[in-house]
Amino acid sequence: MSKYCFGVDLGGTTVKIGLFDPEGxxxxxxxxxxxxxxxxxxxxxxxxxxVLDKMEESNIAKESVIGVGIGVxxxxxxxxxxxxxxxxxxxxxxxxxVLGGLLEMPVKAGNDANVAALGEMWRGGGxxxxxxxxxxLGTGVGGGIIxxxxxxxxxxxxxxxxxxxxxxxxxxxxxxxxxxxCLEQYASATGVVRLANRKLNACSxxxxxxxxxxxxxxGGKQIFDAAKAGDKVACAIVDEFCMYLGKGLAMIAGVVNPxxxxxxxxxxxxxxxxxxxxxxxxxxxxFHGSSDAQFKLAxxxxxxxxxxxxxxxx
Amino acid sequence: MSKYCFGVDLGGTTVKIGLFDPEGxxxxxxxxxxxxxxxxxxxxxxxxxxVLDKMEESNIAKESVIGVGIGVxxxxxxxxxxxxxxxxxxxxxxxxxVLGGLLEMPVKAGNDANVAALGEMWRGGGxxxxxxxxxxLGTGVGGGIIxxxxxxxxxxxxxxxxxxxxxxxxxxxxxxxxxxxCLEQYASATGVVRLANRKLNACSxxxxxxxxxxxxxxGGKQIFDAAKAGDKVACAIVDEFCMYLGKGLAMIAGVVNPxxxxxxxxxxxxxxxxxxxxxxxxxxxxFHGSSDAQFKLAxxxxxxxxxxxxxxxx
Numbered sequence: 010m011s012k013y014c015f016g017v018d019l020g021g022t023t024v025k026i027g028l029f030d031p032e033g034x035x036x037x038x039x040x041x042x043x044x045x046x047x048x049x050x051x052x053x054x055x056x057x058x059x060v061l062d063k064m065e066e067s068n069i070a071k072e073s074v075i076g077v078g079i080g081v082x083x084x085x086x087x088x089x090x091x092x093x094x095x096x097x098x099x100x101x102x103x104x105x106x107v108l109g110g111l112l113e114m115p116v117k118a119g120n121d122a123n124v125a126a127l128g129e130m131w132r133g134g135g136x137x138x139x140x141x142x143x144x145x146l147g148t149g150v151g152g153g154i155i156x157x158x159x160x161x162x163x164x165x166x167x168x169x170x171x172x173x174x175x176x177x178x179x180x181x182x183x184x185x186x187x188x189x190x191c192l193e194q195y196a197s198a199t200g201v202v203r204l205a206n207r208k209l210n211a212c213s214x215x216x217x218x219x220x221x222x223x224x225x226x227x228g229g230k231q232i233f234d235a236a237k238a239g240d241k242v243a244c245a246i247v248d249e250f251c252m253y254l255g256k257g258l259a260m261i262a263g264v265v266n267p268x269x270x271x272x273x274x275x276x277x278x279x280x281x282x283x284x285x286x287x288x289x290x291x292x293x294x295x296f297h298g299s300s301d302a303q304f305k306l307a308x309x310x311x312x313x314x315x316x317x318x319x320x321x322x323x
Numbered sequence: 324m325s326k327y328c329f330g331v332d333l334g335g336t337t338v339k340i341g342l343f344d345p346e347g348x349x350x351x352x353x354x355x356x357x358x359x360x361x362x363x364x365x366x367x368x369x370x371x372x373x374v375l376d377k378m379e380e381s382n383i384a385k386e387s388v389i390g391v392g393i394g395v396x397x398x399x400x401x402x403x404x405x406x407x408x409x410x411x412x413x414x415x416x417x418x419x420x421v422l423g424g425l426l427e428m429p430v431k432a433g434n435d436a437n438v439a440a441l442g443e444m445w446r447g448g449g450x451x452x453x454x455x456x457x458x459x460l461g462t463g464v465g466g467g468i469i470x471x472x473x474x475x476x477x478x479x480x481x482x483x484x485x486x487x488x489x490x491x492x493x494x495x496x497x498x499x500x501x502x503x504x505c506l507e508q509y510a511s512a513t514g515v516v517r518l519a520n521r522k523l524n525a526c527s528x529x530x531x532x533x534x535x536x537x538x539x540x541x542g543g544k545q546i547f548d549a550a551k552a553g554d555k556v557a558c559a560i561v562d563e564f565c566m567y568l569g570k571g572l573a574m575i576a577g578v579v580n581p582x583x584x585x586x587x588x589x590x591x592x593x594x595x596x597x598x599x600x601x602x603x604x605x606x607x608x609x610f611h612g613s614s615d616a617q618f619k620l621a622x623x624x625x626x627x628x629x630x631x632x633x634x635x636x637x
Contacts, residue, residue: 084612140478154578156475163580164454167612174577175570175608186610256489263488264468264578266477294489296500298398298481 013069014322015060016128017079018121018314019043021096024056027315028063031075031323033132037063038315049098057111076115076322079104080124080314084166089118092166117321121314123160123169125273126153128317134271134305142267143307144171144258146276149185150193150200154265161265172197176257195253198229198276205232205246216242233279247286255290262291262299273307280306327383328636329374330442331393332435332628333357335410338370341629342377345389345637347446351377352629363412371425390429390636393418394438394628398480403432406480431635435628437474437483439587440467442631448585448619456581457621458485458572460590463499464507464514470579486511490571509567512543512590519546519560530556547593561600569604576605576613587621594620 011030018025020043027038041059044051060077063069081104083094089105104118119127126135126143135141139158145151150172154161161168172193173186180190182203194200209222217235221227235243258270270291272284288304295302309316325344332339334357341352355373358365374391377383395418397408403419418432433441440449440457449455453472459465464486468475475482486507487500494504496517508514523536531549535541549557572584584605586598602618609616623630 156470157473159471161470161579163613164582165580165612165615167576167580167610168578170577170580170610170612173610173612174574188608188610191610260488260574261578262481263484264482264575265475266479266481266484268478294502296481296484296487296502296505298479298484298487299477301479 012073012075014075014319015077016315016317016319016321017056017060017077018124018318019052019056019079019081019097020121021045021082024052024059025311025315026056026059026063027312027319028067029316029319033316033319035312035315037067038312039063043097045098048100049094052097053102053104053108054111057108060112071114074114076117077108077112078124078318078321079108079116079118080121080318081118082121085118085120085162086166087162089116091118115322119160119318119321120162120166120169122151123153123162124317124321125313126155126169126271126317127160127320128309128313128315129271129273129307130155130158131320132316133308133313134273135269138268140265140267141269141271142171142258142261142265143271143273144196144254145274146197146254146272147274148198150197151274154261155267156265171257171261174257174260176253192253192257196250196257200253201229201232201246201250201276202227204249205243208242208246208249212242214242216240218243229276230278233276233282237282247282251283251286252290255287255292256294258287259291259294259296259299262295262302266299267302269303269305271305271307273313277306326387326389328389328633329391330629330631330633330635331370331374331391332438332632333366333370333393333395333411334435335359335396338366338373339625339629340370340373340377341626341633342381343630343633347630347633349626349629351381352626353377357411359412362414363408366411367416367418367422368425371422374426385428388428390431391422391426392438392632392635393422393430393432394435394632395432396435399432399434399476400480401476403430405432429636433474433632433635434476434480434483436465437467437476438631438635439627440469440483440585440631441474441634442623442627442629443585443587443621444469444472445634446630447622447627448587449583452582454579454581455583455585456485456572456575456579457585457587458510458568459588460511460568460586461588462512464511465588468575468579469581475579485571485575488571488574490567506567506571510564510571512588514567515543515546515560515564515590516541518563519557522556522560522563526556528556530554532557543590544592547590547596551596561596565597565600565604569601569606570608572601573605573608573610573613576609576616580613581616583617583619585619585621587627591620
């Protein structure tokens with residue numbers, strides 16, 4: 010009898026679901042909306058309904074499902090208890106128990122950024138690694154630390170919160186977390202725009218970015234594109250971005266000494282200019298024992314979550 | 324039949340050996356010299372001889388020994404292979420195989436700092452923790468990271484090399500590793516003396532430390548003692564020391580989110596002034612998700628290594 014598992018990526022707007030075979034091939038994937046009314050009490054029943062419907066439609070018996078893994082946007086402890094997932098309206102929710110009860114199948118929950126790291130290790134940019142760090146460069150900076158093939162959850166689910174590593178001492182602006190000088194204030198999509206605004210204010214050199222800045226339309230993609238086209242101011246901004254990220258990843262290497270760093274999230278679409286730039290800066294700050302770490306781009310894009318979630322139960 | 328295990332702490336000058344019961348009680352401990360002639364080729368045979376002699380003396384049969392754990396001063400991979408232990412004269416040495424062959428018993432080797440962390444978790448300051456970081460503040464700064472009860476070795480044995488995390492951008496002096504601004508340039512016994520010399524040169528305030536400085540006899544213990552006695556310059560130096568260490572440990576928390584930090588090594592004999600000072604500074608830099616971490620002093624002193632080594636095989 011064939012065996013299956015499901016990987017669920019629960020986001021604030023949509024839930025992505027994948028049906029996998031145990032080797033990690035996606036058989037089918039689909040999405041349902043995340044309906045957050047009534048303190049998010051419909052979310053898990055909606056997911057259970059969708060999974061059960063798919064099983065009926067595809068003639069899959071319960072006995073042939075290994076389990077259902079799910080990534081959740083919030084801190085998740087080792088028993089699958091989510092402590093305050095603000096985006097979903099949840100206070101304390103035992104996902105393993107509640108969703109497991111609805112499905113009558115084994116369920117295992119993890120934090121979404123950590124689960125994405127597991128996905129990239131299994132089937133993406135970190136394939137073949139047992140010790141890997143995923144840095145997700147989006148609006149903020151998220152992270153997932155894999156040690157010996159397993160996610161580092163930490164004591165309170167805050168393992169891999171690399172966006173809030175202190176990296177700059179004299180930062181006047183506050184980070185969303187309340188501290189000053191966190192990595193995500195520089196090495197994110199919003200961070201690179203802040204760096205660009207500062208740079209453009211501090212110099213009067215010509216740059217294709219000035220016009221966009223005056224129109225209030227400066228964006229991360231534009232800055233990396235301008236650097237690729239040789240715009241000197243844009244190149245300096247990208248260098249600075251890579252310096253902060255390289256320095257942060259070197260600090261992380263001093264703790265877990267990974268085989269590879271995988272760069273994901275929207276900013277990673279910049280590609281080689283980012284990968285090479287970060288690796289170069291990393292070498293300036295890292296202890297020689299960790300200098301061999303590889304730098305890779307994430308490969309699974311928005312599907313990293315469903316892959317990693319499936320891997321949770323395998 | 325009673326069961327036993329041995330824990331060996333291999334240092335550059337002496338080898339400490341402990342005979343344990345499986346609950347972690349030391350039945351007996353002793354030392355032999357580390358004789359490093361002939362590229363360190365006598366070291367493992369000497370250890371094997373000492374262990375076998377003890378077994379004969381105490382009427383312990385091979386069948387009742389669970390195994391022999393050993394901490395080694397150098398990077399050790401997961402198979403027990405040591406890659407260049409300069410202090411011992413070794414190039415590449417498979418300790419598990421060589422010592423295991425001599426003893427005809429299971430042998431498991433680990434890096435000494437990591438093994439000490441395991442000891443402190445098992446029977447010392449981190450008792451009851453599954454996620455813990457040991458910071459060993461000696462001549463340099465060493466570290467051991469425990470995640471889910473296991474040592475984080477890393478891809479090349481450089482896991483927990485926290486002394487070389489980059490912490491200061493504009494440091495003119497080079498660290499022993501060749502980089503500039505490593506944590507151990509500030510948060511070690513030599514680091515606190517550097518901080519004191521700089522402070523005393525930069526101000527003209529009265530301090531009991533001036534006399535010692537002029538005689539070239541300024542030491543870490545003296546600086547902490549002066550701060551305890553209320554010397555203002557010494558207090559400022561200790562504050563600065565704690566700021567660097569607190570900041571470094573906050574960065575580490577952003578990666579592995581431990582339940583507790585345990586402070587060990589010679590400098591940790593300063594006691595509460597250090598523990599409280601570091602915890603206070605840590606709170607300024609850490610992400611709120613990791614703010615509950617406890618700060619403890621190491622309890623096993625020089626015996627942490629034999630305890631942790633014994634735990635390796637249990």
